[in-house]
Amino acid sequence: MMTSNKPYFIRALYDWILDNNCTPYIVVDATLPYVDVPEKFIMEGRIILNVLPSAVNNLILGDEWISFSARFSGIVHEINFPVGAVAAIYAQENGEGMGFQTEALPDDYFVDMMQITPISNTKKSKPHFDIIESDDNQTSAHNKETSPIEGQSEKDSPSKINKDKAKSKKPSLTIIK
Numbered sequence: 001m002m003t004s005n006k007p008y009f010i011r012a013l014y015d016w017i018l019d020n021n022c023t024p025y026i027v028v029d030a031t032l033p034y035v036d037v038p039e040k041f042i043m044e045g046r047i048i049l050n051v052l053p054s055a056v057n058n059l060i061l062g063d064e065w066i067s068f069s070a071r072f073s074g075i076v077h078e079i080n081f082p083v084g085a086v087a088a089i090y091a092q093e094n095g096e097g098m099g100f101q102t103e104a105l106p107d108d109y110f111v112d113m114m115q116i117t118p119i120s121n122t123k124k125s126k127p128h129f130d131i132i133e134s135d136d137n138q139t140s141a142h143n144k145e146t147s148p149i150e151g152q153s154e155k156d157s158p159s160k161i162n163k164d165k166a167k168s169k170k171p172s173l174t175i176i177k
Contacts, residue, residue, distance in 0.1 A: 006083055006100055007063045013089045013098055014051065014061060022091035023052045026066070028081050029102040035081040038072050046087060049079065 010026075017024040030037055031045040041047055051059060051068065056079075059068040067080040082105050090097025 003063065004083070006086070007061065009098060009100075010066075010083065010086060010089055011061045017089070017091045017097065018053070020091065022093045022096075023050060025049065025090055025092045025097075026051050026086055027088040027090075029085045029087050032082070032085045032102060032104045034105060035085050037079055037081065038077050041072055050092070 014024050026049045028035060028037060028047050028049060029045065030039075030042040030047050037047045037049070049070070050056075053059070056068040056070045060066065063083070065080060065082055066086070067078070069076055069078050071077075084103040084105060086100055087102050088097060088099040
């Protein structure tokens, strides 16, 4: 099954409207769940949002969500809504644009998004940090293999410095990939 083409049309029309020196407006069905817009400005279950770059901050026209911050009556609001809630995008000056059928997110949307994937099944896992207490006899393999830099005395070498730090018995972070 292919992904929705709606977010691609929205982004393309947004760029097209801007390229023609017009103001892009997005009409959102505010009756759908997870639409986070200022309720005071909802009329007949819809809100019309000016998404001109100079009118919004941090606009993200994502594949599943649209978000930005904007001022309404001088108060900054964070706006977030699923792409499925977009009823239309058009140019304010001439009405050119496209309408869309709206749809609510499926009931299991957030359940599917929250499922944890075991690390063993991922291609790349993020590094995690472990706190390891150091003592006089313990240094990392990297530090044991490090030799003094040319021109440095033994007392200034990285391994000597790390051994001195280890004597203070402070915890340290080790990155494990």
